Structure formats: C-alpha cells, structure tokens
Amino acid sequence: MPIIVVADHAHINGGQAKVAIESALGLAARGHAVTFFAAVGPADPRLESAGIATILLDQVDVTTTSSLARFGVQWLWNQKAAAALGTLLARHDPDDTVIHVHAWAKALSPSIGPVLAASRAPIVFTMHEYYLACPNGGFYDYPVSAACHRSPVSMACIGHNCDSRGYARKLMRVGRHVLMRHTGMIDNLSAVITISRLQREVLAPHLPADTNWYDVANPIDAVPLGHKDSTTDETPPGGFVFVGRLSAEKGAGLFAEAARLSGQQAIFVGDGPQRAELEAAFPEAAFLGWHDPDGVKQQLRAARALVFPSVWYEGQPLTVLESLALGTPVIVSDLCAGREAVRDGVSGVWFRSGDPTSLAAAMTRLSDDDTARRMSRAAYDAFWADPLTLDRHLDRLERIYRDVALRSATLGIGSRPASAALRNAAST
Template sequence: MRIVVVTDHAHINGGLAKVAIDSAKGFARRGHRVDYFAAVGPVEPGLAEAGVTVTLLDQPDVLSTSSLARFGAQWLWNGAAEQGLARLLAACDPAETIVHVHGWAKALSPSIGRALKKAGLPVVHTLHEYYLACPNGGFYDYGAARNCDYTAMSGGCIAHNCDSRGYHRKLMRVGRHALMRYGSGLYDTARHLITISKLQREVVAPYMPKDAAFYEVGNPIDVTDHGPKGEHRPGDFVFVGRLSAEKGPRYFAQAAELAGVTPVFVGDGPERAALEREFPRATFLGWKDPAGVREALRAARALVFPSVWYEGQPLTVYESLALGTPVIVSDICAGREAVVDGETGFWFRCADAHSLAGAIARLKDDDLARRMSDAAYARYWADPLTLDRHLDALAAVYEKVRADWRKAPSLAAHAEALL
C-alpha cells in the first residue's frame, strides 16, 4: 500500500503533527511506501530515518510568516500546495494508494481540495479539529469565552464576532470556509472521516455529507508504563497546557481558592500575567519538556482539566491516567470520555468554579486519591492506546475506504485515465 499523508507541518509542533508523523513512520517501518506532504518545515529527522519520502513546500504558517499580507493570500488559496500535491498524486498508482489528510487549515489551505478531487484517489480525513464544519475550527466563541450557540455558517454565525482578533478576521474565516465548502472540492472529498472521540462525531455529523462514513480511531499516547504509584503520597492539583481562556485556567484558580488548595500550572499563554496578579498564591512553572510534563503528572494528586470547549481527544488526560493520576474534567469536553466519574476521577459542570471546587475538596482525601490513582492506572493499561494499536485501526479503515472506492467505477476510471 502507498500512503500519502497530507498535513500542514513536517515537524512536531502539537498533537496533530505528532500523530501524523508517528503514524507515517510506523507504516513505513511496517513496509508500506509512505509519502509525507507538508507546507511548513523543518522536517522531523525521524521521517527520513524511517524511510518516509517527504515533499516540503518550505512555506510559513501564521506564526512564522514575515508578512501577514502575503500569508493571507496563501491562507486563503495556496496555489503552490495545489500544484505540488497534484504532481505527487499524479505519480501514484490508484490501485494501491490511499491519501490521508490530517490538517490543512494552518498553511495548506482549501486549495488542496482541487488536487485531491482531480486525482480521484481514495481519501480519508482525520478530524483533529472542526475546520470542515466551523469557520473558526472550534465551535468556540472567543469573545464570550464559551462554546458557540450558533449553527455554523448560519446568519447568526456570520453576523456574530467569535474571533479572538476581531470581526474582520471572522469575515475572512467565513469567506475561506465558503470557498472550502463550495469552491475548492475539499468538502466533496470528506466522505470518509476519522473522529478521535464520540463527542467529536456528535458535533460534526450534522455538517458533513449525508453519505459520509465515520470511523473512530483514538490517537496513540506516548507514555511508558511506570507501574502503579502504590503508597506514594498524593501531591498537588495540577493544570497542564496553554493558559488561554478556552482551556479554563481561571476556573481552576477560582476553585482552588474556594477549596483551600494551591493550584499548580504547568504551561504558559496569554492568561498567565492576569492569573499571577489575581491569584498570587498559585504556582506557575511555565512550559516543560515532555519528560518534565510526565514527571509533574506522575507526582500530582490529580490533573485538573477545566476546558470550556469541545476539544478533540485531549492527550494529556490519557497520559495522566496512564501515569496513575486521576483527572477532574469538565463535562463539556471530549476528555470526559476517558474518565469514569467517581472511579478514575470526577466530572464537574463546565465553567462552574463551585462545582470544580467540590470535586477538588473530595480528592483532598489521601485514601480516596490513592484508590483513584490505582483505578486510573489499571483501567488505562488494561487497554492502552499504543502506536501499534493505532496503526492496526488505521490500516483497517484504509482497507474499508479503498474497498468503497473500488465500488465506484466512475472514480476509478477517472483516476486510471489520468495516468
């Protein structure tokens, strides 16, 4: 099988890129021919070491561009991405190829849809976020700091400013979303969709083509089995992640104050300065490398995950459970699916500091914290989210997608005519 991985970044800058890169390397090591097509470098060295062929456009994204005006044109319609992907796909044998799109919204743009549609190859999308359904990619109202109440692309949606940078940016997002859906062909390729949580499927299904097929494949979790904590003394309540409004750090700080504990924040972001002023007793450790994050999670009494938006599959929640640390999680986000309420942690009402404080107060009990720690560890490792398990699930999806493609003679004939 030839697997063409399409995504914005060729290096690990977050969970999406890590999953794309790890799966590409994993399939190459299993003997498949793997191409990795991306806009933004540098290239993760492990790709070449695993035998993956990388096509890099060497373009910027919004964080690395030297000219927002020039990048705006790329963000709207990346002609180089369309042409480069078209050349790559034209060299692929339709009888053996699958195209897997992980991400396009940060640099590649909707233009890749034209190349995908012209090639006529079987395509599967992993929905790491919500850009195929929502103009801002998250069904989140940044101005109100809560989930959005509007139907995406409805009149109310278009008229409402949910963007973090202003209404002009919202209108740009609306325009690009309309182009993605009606003018690029990208939406037309979204017939086979991998979701990474049940909640994600519930959220996006009303916006996807009626004949779309959904497959749930959890992301792999890069964590080592260190064994149960045993009689380890429970530590602090810890938040890990970006200190931004949608992640809910303020609710954690407020709840910790109500519960009489010291909140510990691992991470950084735009909310940090205000939180430090408002909550001087809180501890802020800043960003840590992956090993430092795992050390902080292993030592914690509980991870507090107060996100106020849907999320996709928050990997920190699973990593915490694997390390034997219970999780207190918002009931609106997909992280709740990993937590058995009352056994491996607690759910609390989203954006409700008093509800969160109640859960924190319960876990101040050392014996309960130890029991939940043992349960979290045992439940995770009874069915761990390993890379091999992830690859097996993806391979099964690929075969289903390819079988469906073979049943559509017009597509197959079109693809073969292009070769």
Template structure:
C-alpha cells in the same frame, strides 16, 4: 499499499503534526510505502532516514509569516499547494494508494480539495478539529468565552465575532470557508472521516453529508508503563495553554475556594493575570515530556477544566496512564476517558464552585489512592499505543481502498490507455 499523508507541517509543532509524523514512521516500519506532503518545514529528520518520501513546500504558516498580506492570500487559497499536490498525486497508482489528510487550515488551505478530487484516489480525512465544518475551527466564541451553537455560515454565524483576535479576521475565515465549501467542495469530498471522540462526531455530523462514514481512531500517546505508586501525591495539576478556553481561570478560583494550591504547567495569555490575582498559584512554565510525566506521577489529580469541546485531549489519557485521577469539565471530550466517581470526577463546565467541591473530596488520601489505582488499571487494560493506532488505521485503509477498488481499476485502465500502452481498438478486444 502507498499512503500519502497530507499535513500543514513536516515537523512536530503540536498534536496534529505529531500524530501524522508518528503514523508515517510507524507505517513505514510496517512495510508501507509512505509519502508526507506538507507546506511548512523544515522536515523532521527521522522521515528521510526511515525512507519516507517528503514533499515540503517550505512555505510560511501564521506564526512565521514574514509578509502578512501574502499569507492571508495563501491561507484563503494556496495555489502552489494545489498545483504541487496535483503533480504528486498523478504519480500514484489508484489501485494501491490512499490519501490521508490530517490538516490544511494552517498553511495548505482548502485549495488542496481541487487536487484531491482530480486525482480520483481513495481519500480519508482525520478531524483533529472542526475546520471542515466551522469557520473558526472550534465551535467556540472566544470574546464571549463560550461554546458556539450557531449553524456554521448562517447569517447569525457570519455576523458574530467569534475570533480570538478580531472580527476582520473572522471575515477572512468566512471567505476561506466559502471557498472550502463552494469551490473546493471539501465537506462533500471526504466520504470517510476519522474522528477521535464521540463528542466530536456528534458536534460535526449535522453539518456533513448524510452518507459520511465515520471511523473512530484514537490518537496514540507515548507514556511508558511504570509501577503505580501513591506516596507523596499532593498537588492539583493543570497542564496546557494557560487561557480562558482551557479553563485556567476557573481552576485558579476553584483552588482558592477549596484551600488547595494550584500548579500550572504551561504558558499562555492568562498566565500573568492569574499569577497576579492568585499569588498562591505555582507557575512552572512549559516542561519537556519526561518532566510532565514526573509531575503527573506526583500529583493528587490532574484538573482539566476546558470550556470548549476539544477533540481528544491527550493530557487526560497521559494522566490516567500515570495513575493520576482526573477532574474534567463535562463540556469537553476529555470526559469520555473518565468514569465519574471511579477514576476521577466530572464537574459542571465553567463552575468554579462545582470544581472546588471535587478538589475538597480528593483531598482525602484514601479516596485519592483508590481513584489513582482505578485510573491506572483501567487505562492499561486498553492503552492508546502507537501499535493499536496503526492496527486501527490499517483496518480503515482496507475499508476505504476496498470500497474504491472498482473505480480505481477503471482509472488505472484509462491511464494505461492514455499512456499509449493500450489503444482504443485493443481496449475493446
């Protein structure tokens, strides 16, 4: 099988790209022929070394854009990505190819939909976020700091400023989403959609066609299994972007009320404000993966107070793999990994006093040790390894290609005829 992976970035700059690149390397190791098509480089050096074909347009994303106006045009409708993707997909045999789209919103734009439809190839889309159905990709009102429950692209949606920066930027997203829906037709293009949490599917399903087929494929995490220990676990830990939507201010306030010390690993727009308002907070900045795992293994609990949906917050699973209980907001998908009262606690989203109550409970050494052991044992019964991720992907690819097989055979015969190897007269015999 030939798998064409489509993503904004050809290098790891976050969770989406990491999943796509890890999958590309894993599929290639299993004997698949793999192509990665991306807008932004430079490509990860491991790809070419593994024998993966990389088609990188070397374009900008919003973080690197030298000409902001030119990037606005690219973000709304990237003509080059549509043209290059169409040319690449023409080289693919429909009988043995599946095109798996991971991301388009940061650089490729909805224009890829035109090329995807014209190819006639079997298609699959992984919903890492909500850009397929929501203009700002998150069902979240940044200025109001709350989950948005408006119908996407309704009058109420269009007239509401939900963007993190400005209303004009929201209107640009609206224009792009109109192109996504009415020109590219992306929502109707992907019959098969991979989701990474139950909450995500429930949030998106009302805005996707009724015939959409959903496949649950958990993202992989890279945590080595080490013996579980309980000695010296003291800190309540936050790992991630220090921002309002991630609930960082709620954790700082809850920790003060509970009389415990909050430790933050990460950075973001709320860091300086929280450091000034809560001088007892420890701000460690960003750490590399081994250092984060070490901090998790020494923590009494991970606190994940996110006030928006999230997709599948891997930080939660990483903590559980380290034998660390998790206190999680009941509004986000992270709650799906936590059995309330067993390997952690749920708390009412946005409520610092509800979070503080659980921080006080977990100050009890016996309870913290019991929950840590439960977290460790439950996670390692079914760990989210790359192998399990690839096994599940293989099942989905088989389903998608099997369904598309009759049409793929017709397309292949049609191409054969057009190429001159078969004339209309001989095709009739």
C-alpha cells in the same frame, strides 16, 4: 501500500501533528511507502531516518506569521501548496495509493481541496478539530469564553464576532470556509475518522448524510510503570496540575479561580497568552513553563490530579489519557471529550463546564489523600486494561485503508473522472 500523509506541520507542535507524525513513522516501520507532505517545517528528523519521503514547502502558519495581511493570501488560497500536492499525486498510481489528510487550516488552506477532489485515490480525513464544519474550527465563542451553537455560515454566525482577535479575522475565516465548501474537499472524502463520540455528534449534522465514519482513538505514548509508590500515609499525593496552553478556551483562568476557592495551589505546566495576566491575578499559583515530553510525564506522574478545565469541544485530549496511563486521576470538564476516558467518581471527577464552584468542589474531593490514592489506582488499572497503543492505532488505520481501497475498486469510485470545474480549479 503507498500512503501520502498531508498535514500543516512536519514537526510536533501539538497533539494533531504528533498523531500525524507518529502514525506515519509506525506505518513506515510496517513496510508501507509513506510520503509526508507539509507546509511548515522544520521536519521531524525521525521522518528521514525512517525512510519517509518528506515534501516540505518551508512556509509559515497563521500562528507564526509576522503579518496577517501578507499571510492572508496563503491562508485563503495557498497556491504553492496546491501546485506541489498536485505534482506529488501525479507521480502516484491512484489505484493503489491512499491519501490521509490530518490538517489544512493553519497553513495549507482550502486550495488543496480541488487537488484532492481531482484525484482518483481514496481520501481519508482525520478530524482533529472541526474546520470542515465551523469557520473557527472549534464551535467556540472566544469573546465570551463559551461554546457556540450558531449554525456555521448562517446570518447569525456571520454577524457575530467569535474570533479571539477581532471581527476582521472572523470575516476572513468565513470567506475561507465558503471557499473550502466549494472545493469538493468535503464531498470527496472516502472515510472520515473521528477520535471521540462527542466529536462525531458535533460534526454529523454538518457533513453529508452518506459520510463513511470510523472511530480511531489517538495513540498514547506511555509505558506501564505500575501503581504509584505513594500508597501509604507517609507519602501524600502531589498537587493539582494543569498541562497545556494558557488560554481562555483551555480554561486556565477557571482552574486558577477554582484553586483559590478550594484553598489549593494551581500548578501550571505550559505557557500561552494568558500567562502574564494569570501571574498578576493569582500570585499564589506556580507557573512552570513548557516542559519536554519526559518532563510533562514526570509532572503528571507526581501530581495528585490533572485538572482539564477546557471549555470547548476538545476532540480527544491526549493529556487526559497520558495522565490516566501514569496513574494520575483527572478532573475534567463535562463539555469536552476527555470525559469519555474518565469514569466519574472512580478514575477522576467530572465538573460542570465553566463553573469554578463545581471545579473547586471536585478539587476539594480529591484533596482527601485516601480518595486520591484510590482514584490513582483505578485510573491506572482502567487504562492498562485496554491500552491505546500505537500498534492498536495502526491496526485500525490499515483496516480503514483496505476498506476504502476495496470500496473504491468495487464501486468504481477510483475511476470517476474529475469534473471540468475541479480540473480547472486544481490547475489555477
């Protein structure tokens, strides 16, 4: 089956790109003819080695641009992406091709919407975040560091600055969101994949009532190493570790504050805009910087617990699942979807989102060595009783592709002509 994977990035710079690339590699290994279409390089060298045709636009994204003013045109309407995607789709027979979109908001822009809508091929969309429903992609109010419950693009939404960099960018996000809504991107999706129950609950009120929903957990890159060696009193468990971007929405400052309250050391593996501020305010914490994937696994395996204090609606945090697979219990915010993988009091502990006292109490609970060892074994056993492997992920994707292809053929969706407005939008 020809499969066109659409993403902002062709290299791994986070969980979203990792899933897009790893699944593309897995699908190619199963014999599918995969094309990877992305705006930002460099391309992961494994794509070429796997025989995957890669269309790379050599553009920048919103996080790496040197000038938002110059980047703004691309961010609002990336004409180069629309033209290149249109050319690519024209070379494929829509009756036996599936388009799988993973990302568009950081570089590709709403311009790909009319191109997708004009295609007769089924379109599958994986919701790694919330950009189809929320202008800033997270239902998160950055200035106050809390979840946002305003209706997207309502007067209350438009009049409130929720952006981390100011109201001008918020208005650009609103404008881009309105453009996206009018491109047909949402209305022409054959299937929407969510990666957690929480994600669907948040998104469902904002998408069409007849949306075809599918649940597909992200694949976890892990091998069964067995229970940890530290099962005796002679070898106490390690420390409390945070892995990821040091930023407000990830709860980095909350972790540092809770660690001080509980008398524990906060260990940070990662970097981000809050690092300098946190280093100055919490000199007792350890800041280890970014690690490669193997280094992250070593840190997680050695840890007493992963602390995941995110204060926004994380879809399905890969780090939480990787930690459990390594036998490390997780202290997780009760707001994010990471809680779905953690059995409270068994393989980890839930705490009240945004509450440093609640997080400190959870850390104190896991500072007991016997408790940490018991939860470590439970975490490992629970994950490997039903592991989220790449093969399981690919099996599910293939079933969805067959479903949408069959539905398209049966209902005649694939032969529906694009409206004149969409044809004109795709060509402008």
